Amino acid sequence: MKKSLGAKTLAQPTPVWVIGSYDAHGKPNIMTIAWGGICCSQPPCVTISLRKATYTYECIKEHKAYTVNIPSAAMAKEADYVGTISGRNVDKFSMTKLTPIRSEMVDAPYIQEFPVVIECRVLHTFEIGLHTQFIGEIMDVKAEESVLGEQGVPDMLKVKPFVFDTGQSAYYEIGQRIGKAFSIGKKA
Amino acid sequence: MKKSLGAKTLAQPTPVWVIGSYDAHGKPNIMTIAWGGICCSQPPCVTISLRKATYTYECIKEHKAYTVNIPSAAMAKEADYVGTISGRNVDKFSMTKLTPIRSEMVDAPYIQEFPVVIECRVLHTFEIGLHTQFIGEIMDVKAEESVLGEQGVPDMLKVKPFVFDTGQSAYYEIGQRIGKAFSIGKKA
Numbered sequence: 001m002k003k004s005l006g007a008k009t010l011a012q013p014t015p016v017w018v019i020g021s022y023d024a025h026g027k028p029n030i031m032t033i034a035w036g037g038i039c040c041s042q043p044p045c046v047t048i049s050l051r052k053a054t055y056t057y058e059c060i061k062e063h064k065a066y067t068v069n070i071p072s073a074a075m076a077k078e079a080d081y082v083g084t085i086s087g088r089n090v091d092k093f094s095m096t097k098l099t100p101i102r103s104e105m106v107d108a109p110y111i112q113e114f115p116v117v118i119e120c121r122v123l124h125t126f127e128i129g130l131h132t133q134f135i136g137e138i139m140d141v142k143a144e145e146s147v148l149g150e151q152g153v154p155d156m157l158k159v160k161p162f163v164f165d166t167g168q169s170a171y172y173e174i175g176q177r178i179g180k181a182f183s184i185g186k187k188a
Numbered sequence: 189m190k191k192s193l194g195a196k197t198l199a200q201p202t203p204v205w206v207i208g209s210y211d212a213h214g215k216p217n218i219m220t221i222a223w224g225g226i227c228c229s230q231p232p233c234v235t236i237s238l239r240k241a242t243y244t245y246e247c248i249k250e251h252k253a254y255t256v257n258i259p260s261a262a263m264a265k266e267a268d269y270v271g272t273i274s275g276r277n278v279d280k281f282s283m284t285k286l287t288p289i290r291s292e293m294v295d296a297p298y299i300q301e302f303p304v305v306i307e308c309r310v311l312h313t314f315e316i317g318l319h320t321q322f323i324g325e326i327m328d329v330k331a332e333e334s335v336l337g338e339q340g341v342p343d344m345l346k347v348k349p350f351v352f353d354t355g356q357s358a359y360y361e362i363g364q365r366i367g368k369a370f371s372i373g374k375k376a
Contacts, residue, residue, distance in 0.1 A: 002305065002330035009232045010329045010342055011306060012258055012349045013362060014225060015201060037202060037225030038354070039237045042318035044197045047235070049227045070200055076366050081373025117190065118199060126314060128323060130230035135316060141198045142190035153355030154198055161200045162366055163351065166226070167341030169370065174201060175363030178264050178350055182357065185269025 009035075013163035016171060018079055019048055020067035020100070020109045020117075021059035023087065028100035028109035030069070030092050031056040032083030034164040035131060044138040046118060049131035055087040060122060060134055065106035068118040068136075072160040073173045075114065080171070105139040115147040115159050197223075201351035204359060206267055207236060208255035208288070208297045208305075209247035211275065216288035216297035218257070218280050219244040220271030222352040223319060232326040234306060237319035243275040248310060248322055253294035256306040256324075260348040261361045263302065268359070293327040303335045303347050 014034040021029055035049035046068055050057045060066050071079040078096045085092065093100050100109035103119045110117040120136025127133075141154075149155025162171050178184070202222040209217055223237035234256055238245045248254050259267040266284045273280065281288050288297035291307045298305035308324025315321075329342075337343025350359050366372070 003333055003336070005329040005331055005341065007232050007326050008329055008341075009226045009229055009234070009326065010304065010331075011203070011205075011226050011234050011256060012304065012342060012344055012347055013201070013203060013351060015199070017199075035226045035228070037235070038197045038199050038223045039235065039321050040223070040316035040319040041197055041239075043316075044195050045316055046197070046199050047225070047227065047321075051229075068199060073366060077373050079373070080367075080369060080371070084370050084373055116198065116200065124314070124316070126312070126323075128228040128231075128233055128312070131228040133227050133235075133323075135314075135321075138195050138197065141193040141196055143193055143198075145191055148191070149356060151355070153193065153196075154200060154353075155356055156200055156351075156353040156358070156360050159200055163201060163344075163362065164369060165342075165344040167339070168337055168343055170344070170368055171366040171372070172344050173363035173366060174351065175361035178261060178359040178361060179268075180358050181268060181352060182272050183268070184359070185265050185267070185272055 010167045012165060014166055016079055016162055016164050018069040018071055018082060019056055020069055021056050022063050022108060023059045024062050028093055029055055029059055029087035030082045032079050039135060045135050046120060046138055047133055047135050049133045051131055063107040064122040065108040066120050066136055067103060067108045067110040069111040069114040070116040070161050071114050073162045076162055076171055116143045116154050198355050200353060202354055204267055204350055204352050206257040206259055206270060207244055208257055209244050210251050210296060211247045212250050216281055217243060217247055217275035218270045220267050227323060233323050234308060234326055235321055235323050237321045239319055251295040252310040253296040254308050254324055255291060255296045255298040257299040257302040258304040258349050259302050261350045264350055264359055304331045304342050
């Protein structure tokens with residue numbers, strides 16, 4: 001017998017991604033989000049949801065582009081910090097000593113120190129309610145060679161991304177490998 | 189210096205959620221997805237993306253409702269299995285010995301054995317490309333008492349959800365707690 005908890009955003013887990021964009025003056029800005037995910041394979045797209053009140057919302061509206069920067073758990077403090085203040089008031093890159101790199105693919109900056117970055121151009125903007133959903137077409141993914149595994153793609157145990165537990169408002173590391181997808185179920 | 193990997197859906201991590209729906213004959217069906225996430229806080233919404241070719245796509249189009257069932261790592265085999273076959277051909281509930289429970293909130297079944305379930309009614313349907321995005325308003329979240337932690341909300345270390353690494357096509361457990369969100373960055 002399950003207990004009803006009400007109409008709440010208690011889905012687990014959610015990603016912790018840092019969104020890069022330029023403001024109207026060309027200043028690079030970053031903001032942490034947990035409302036997002038891949039939403040299409042062809043064209044490859046990743047969606048992020050932002051409140052209109054955020055500075056990043058204005059920046060993306062202006063430049064129609066953003067980057068999704070995946071922090072490793074070692075950068076959890078920086079990722080948390082840039083989710084607690086507004087880029088209207090501070091230069092988050094200088095505050096965190098992170099380095100903005102201008103994307104050659106889209107009109108947005110990415111974070112040099114983060115192991116994996118995804119460069120997106122805005123394909124659609126959907127108003128849902130408090131949050132606006134941006135659908136970004138993935139133009140390129142860039143990663144440090146040191147985090148690549150089999151087949152030359154990022155290996156979760158090398159990237160060491162982390163996740164957000166919405167209900168308890170806490171971050172968790174990625175743990176042990178369970179097994180291969182589209183495979184372990186066949187042995188059941 | 190980062191290496192370019194091309195325009196691919198290499199975002200990490202992605203969730204592993206099992207979607208519950210009824211077909212046109214009222215048969216309960218389930219399917220595993222990794223393309224999804226929370227997309228709005230008010231109204232509380234969770235989005236999932238499906239290919240039109242899937243049976244679940246037809247089911248959701250018919251009933252305008254679905255459930256998001258969060259498996260614990262102990263159910264990774266069952267979750268993997270229901271992502272490898274179509275509900276057109278088999279009864280996935282009987283194959284996995286999982287139990288469908290009719291939601292009182294929406295016209296969809298949820299999985300009794302999974303620790304957390306989210307009941308959604310379709311608010312919007314957006315065509316992106318190969319995938320169609322359903323935006324589901326969260327009508328209720330139900331959880332086993334045994335997975336509730338502080339403040340009566342699901343605790344990640346008790347639910348033990350797991351994640352998907354898209355590039356390497358593998359599943360990983362959730363690991364250690366890093367710290368409190370909107371807090372650990374302030375000490376930096």
